[in-house]
Amino acid sequence: MRRKETKNLAITAIFVAIFLLQTLIPNIGYIRILPTLPAITTIPLTVSIYSLLMGPIAGTFFGIFWGIARMVQAYTQPGDIVSLMLFQNFVIAVIPSVLAGLFPGLIGKLTAKKKNSIKEVSYTVAGAVTSLTNTVFVILLTSLVFMGNSAKLLGHLGSFTQGTPLITALIIALGLNGLVEAVFTAIVTPIIVTPLNKVLRRVG
Template sequence: MQKTQTRNLAITALFVALFLLQTFVPNIGYIRILPALPAITTVPLTVAVYSLLMGPKAGTLFGLFWGLMRLFQAYTQPGDMVSLMLFQNVFIAIVPSVFAGLLPGLIGRIFAKKSTQAREVSYVLAGAATSLANTIFVILLTSLFFMDRSTQLLGYMGNFNQGTPLILALVIALGMNGLIEAVFTAVLTPLIVTPLKKMLRRLQ
């Protein structure tokens, strides 16, 4: 029991360190393509891998940590006005991150006793689900909280008429980022998780 707890603590410390590098070192965790819009993030990959290795409960806590760091960044070093407006809202910062941490662990648990091939497919699904959950919840919560004050947000997003429905503008502006993140995370998650799980089994 103590050996397992020590191993889990070491894994968590490693992933927290990696996450902090992604958060604070430019162009590692957040890659900015369009200056006016939120950056494409590689953080969902780290969240998906950790949740698949450690389970849904630990994944949820890691997602909560991501959300709190998002909130902290929005107040201390926002990269653009859209991120500042969105992620200074505690719900938009935290809720998508928590669900993004929960889902891969749940998917991994559902497929844990399936065949090797099924498990590897589940890693692809878990990776995609992590990024898509984050993007979809950000879009939905932003639409809800900015329903009555969408004009200013649309102005910062650029290239949208003031009459454009906010949710449509968000899907267009953030959806492409979300799809790129989902493909990136879905492809790399099984490539990382599969050998790590084999290594952890040997250490048990």
């Protein structure tokens, strides 16, 4: 039991270190394409891999860590005005991150005893789900939070008229980022998780 706890603690420490590097070093965790819009983030890949390796509970806590870090970053060093407006809100910053940490762990748990080919497909699905969960819930929660005061946010999302529904503007402005993140995470997750699982089984 002590050996397993030590192994889990070591894995968590490694992933926290990777996460901090992604957060603190420019163009590793957040790749900025358009200066006025939120960056494409590679952090869902880290969250997906950790949750698949450690399970849904650990993944949820990692998601909480991500959400709080995202909110702190919005207050201390926001990369753009939209991120500042969105992620200074606790609900928008934390809830999508928590769910993004929970869902891949649940997928991994449900397919843990399946044959290897099914597991690899599930890792791909889990990677896509992690990114899409983050994007979809950020869009939905933002549209709810800013429902009564959308004009200011609309002005920073792009050239939208005042009559444009906020959720439509968010889907157009943030949707492409979300799709790129989802494809990237879906492709890379099984490439990393499959050999890591084999190594971890050997070390007990």
